[in-house]
Amino acid sequence: MTKRVPLLLTLAALCLATALAVAQDDLKAEIEALKKGQEQIRSELQEIKRLLAARPAAPAAPAGPNVAGKVFDLGANPVKGSDQAALTLVEFTDFQCGFCARHHRDTYPRLVENYVDSGKLRYVTLDLQLEQIH
Secondary structure, three states, X not given: OOOHHHHHHHHHHHHHHHHHHHHHHXXXXXXXXXXXXXXXXXXXXXXXXXHHHHOOOOOXXXXXXXXXXXXXXXXXXXXXXXXXXXXXEEEEEOOOOHHHHXXXXXXXXXXXXXXXXXXXXXXXXXXXXXXXXX
């Protein structure tokens, strides 16, 4: 019986060593696969960068008319803010347009709070009915 214990321990150690070697080989294979995948991603990223660099620049937006110093008659349209504001924003809106309603609900209060109430902006609203929705 005492001779069997060292033999069993030796067999167990051999089995463990074999299992560790197989696990180590599997781990090495997995690391190599990850390295290959990483290299593929790196080369694809380089290709994307090359394509972006070769892409022609977007054309500049056309310049609008120069209206500096011009006076506009805003009629009896609603005006909010100081006459002394450095900037006047004229909003053309349709009171029945869902997108215009969303702007008025979500964006307009922030514009008033951040710019109109501080005197930076005068806000004018003009009713421009969108005939496609009426």
